[in-house]
Amino acid sequence: MLFKYDIIVVGAGHAGCEAAAAAANLGSRTLLITMDMNKIAQMSCNPAVGGIAKGQIVREIDALGGYMGLVTDQTAIQFRMLNRSKGPAMWSPRAQSDRARFIDAWRGILEHLPNLYIWQDTVNELIIRDGRVCGVRTEMDVTFEAGAVILTNGTFLNGLMHIGRTQIRGGRIAEPASQGISEQLMAAGMKVERMKTGTPVRIDGRSVHFDEMGEQPGENDFHKFSYMDTSRRVLKQLSCWTTFTNETTHEILREGLPDSPLYNGQIQSIGPRYCPSIETKIVTFADKTQHQLFLEPEGETTEEYYLNGFSSSLPLDIQLRALQSIPAFRDIHIYRPGYAIEYDFFDPTQLKHTLETKAIRNLFFAGQINGTTGYEEAGGQGIMAGINAHINCHGGDPFILGRDEAYIGVLIDDLVTKGVDEPYRMFTSRAEYRILLRQDDADMRLTEKAYQLGLAKTDRHELLTSKIEHRDALISFVENYSVKPQHLNSALEQAGTTPLARGCKLIDLVLRPQLTLPQLAEMVPALQAELDKLPETRKEEIVEAAEILLKYSGYIKREQVIAEKINRLENIRIKGKFDYNSIQSISIEARQKLSKIDPETIAQASRIPGISPSDINILLVLLGR
CATH class of the missing domain: 2.40.30.260 (Elongation Factor Tu (Ef-tu); domain 3)
Structure with missing residues (x-):
């Protein structure tokens, strides 16, 4: 029998779940194929979500309209904010989850999404015609056709587990490996390697x-x-x-x-x-x-x-x-x-920034198949692959996040530009604009984009609009309200900070590291009245957002200026404009790597390991810049 869908997602791990949900919510008729419906979104390793930089990715997935954050909140048995002793750019949420309830919550979401269908089976062959993926065939000998296919196979591609000298074929303990796809794509010219976790x-x-x-x-x-x-x-x-x-x-x-x-x-x-x-x-x-x-x-x-x-x-x-x-x-x-597992992955420099493969049109990869590790990295890739697969099927501009817009943007750019020589894990140190990519402001950065796509719904957008209005009103009050020494000095000394010699604006006190807005509200009745105007269920979130912008505005503005300068290079497109092998004035290494990656922009070219500033200057000269 033959069945037709817009998009097929192979694998129901964290990447597959986010990919399928995003595609379905955007309106694509989507099929999610999994070996075991009782293992949807299985937490194969530790039962925790988030952590350093990873927690920021989950906040970004949520801001885009994904589900990992919601499921984690519903199933959390412990929550902590890591790195509180450092600045807010380093704060990272982390939660322990109830493993079984996490699966149940995800399955409940997927089974009730319009446009999303689930099939329990193993995919062992892609249908490829004229350089384009057209569907899949399964172990049950069922053929599904689709406009796009997203592979999120995790550790299942030729998975092999090790306990001492004992070897067991499988993608996870007590679960079989998947065979056939790696061999097929290798025959099509794609580079397949092995990783271990x-x-x-x-x-x-x-x-x-x-x-x-x-x-x-x-x-x-x-x-x-x-x-x-x-x-x-x-x-x-x-x-x-x-x-x-x-x-x-x-x-x-x-x-x-x-x-x-x-x-x-x-x-x-x-x-x-x-x-x-x-x-x-x-x-x-x-x-x-x-x-x-x-x-x-x-x-x-x-x-x-x-x-x-x-x-x-x-x-x-x-x-x-x-x-x-x-x-x-x-x-x-x-x-x-405990056990180790080896599995196939594909060199991610074979991907576009949309996560579509360069070799086969409308075939997308997300998750550990790209050489990453972690539920959060997988989920971030999954939602981006789901969005772009939908766009490929129905039209529109590719959806790509910049390095100054999201950790997800850093993750994908690192993968497709630099490749991997070990399982890729996100760290705050990988992001050059981490002051702009805080966990508190992922909604400010991304929800409007998701709303324009149609992925973030009206209720989410209205919450964002309300939050911005309340936050900005609070900031305006703090910047303009004046305070006098006689009303505050006793309380300031008790708080361990220098008393005032003369009157000042309230913001001058907010900038002191010893003081917070809630502390100052106890000293300044007018500020307390402003806080009382905030919606009760979101008061603390809004106060935190306002305080971070007030205290760190100088650092934030400086980083925004740097990002804007670099973004000018992002606007200089070079894909298809050079035969790099013929440019003798750049190094041999640069010719080889530029030919392999075929970067979209000058900025991406500058991030390829081995490309020197002089190589970039030569390209700019050849462009007449």
Whole structure:
């Protein structure tokens, strides 16, 4: 039988769910194909969303009209804002989620979206005609035709798991691998490589001595992931726990190194530098006598715990003995050991900024298939692929976010411009404009764009408009209201800041690092009256947004000026204008890399590793600039 859709999404992980939802919400008749409907949006590794820079991506997905933030808020069993001791550009939300409820919440959303259909099956072949993807064939021998296909296969393409010398074919524990697609695309000329990731042991909490561990409770303030969610946290809030390895632990781990797939030659592929296995830690940091571990709950009611920091592919007996050497785990029982997994990915320099492949029209990649790691990076790519696949099918300009507009823009530009030599993970340090890309203002940056696309709906847009009006009114009041020393000096001294010698504008006090708007409201009745005008459910969010703009306006304006200068180069388009191999005045490396990447603009060309400023100047001269 033959079935027709506008867009087919292969894989229902975090990239696939966001891609399918975005395409369907934009009006495309969309089919989401997954091996197992009970594993939709499965949190394959730790049951947490967000973290340094990753939390900003989730806020951006939400601001665009995606669902990861909403689902995380609904299923959170702990929430924390990381990096509070640093400036707001570094603040990063992170939440533990109930793994089972996370799946249920996502499935409930997808099953009730108009235009979205789900099929349980395995795709083993793409239908490609005249350099264009036209559909897929499945293991059940069903043919689906479509105007565009988005591959979000995660770790399933020729997935191979390792536990010591034991090897198991699969994309995730107890789930089969996917075969056929890599071989087909390799035959079509696309570059396929292998990567490796890993996951830790899962522990039975009933066997843990929690009284011998450090407790990490969550926070319960107004912060959430979704700008739409102002409700109280739904589930019981739980603590995470910390402990340390010791020298005995390390000795046991070293015993297992000859049988470690990472060190006996079994695994040849690239692993994540920033999330190393425990065996890598004891080899790389041989002088350290301990490593911190984090025990994280998997759900509100389950006894299953995730041991963050103990990712491993060592033999089962070694993992178990090493854990038992830690006092809090001396009576440990486990649900399953940690394991490593190797899988296929495609060099992302083979993609356009829309995430469409250069080699095959209307074929899009998103998630770990592009060499990234992390639910958040996958979700960010997924929503962008879903939007652009819809545009390819129905017309419109490509939707591309700049490096000064979103972490998602940084992520995609890094992938398609620089490629990857290890699993790509987002950090705040990767963003040159991180003062502009704060977690508090993702809605200000992106929701209007999503509304113009039709992805963000009217209720979201109205909330944004209301927030801007209230924020700007508060800022205007603070900038123009005058205060006098006799009314404030006693309170200022109590707050640990210098008393006033003369009257000043209220903003002069806001700029002092010791003072916040809520503190000043207790000293200045007129300011309290302004805060009382704010909508109660969003008051704290609006006050925080206003205070950040007031305190950091100088830094923000300076970074905006720099971004505007660089953006002039983004407007100089060079794609198709040069035969780079014939330009003898640039270096051989520049000729090779420019030919391979074929950058869209001068700015993108300048970000390719190995392209020097003199190479860029020569291109500008040839353009008559």
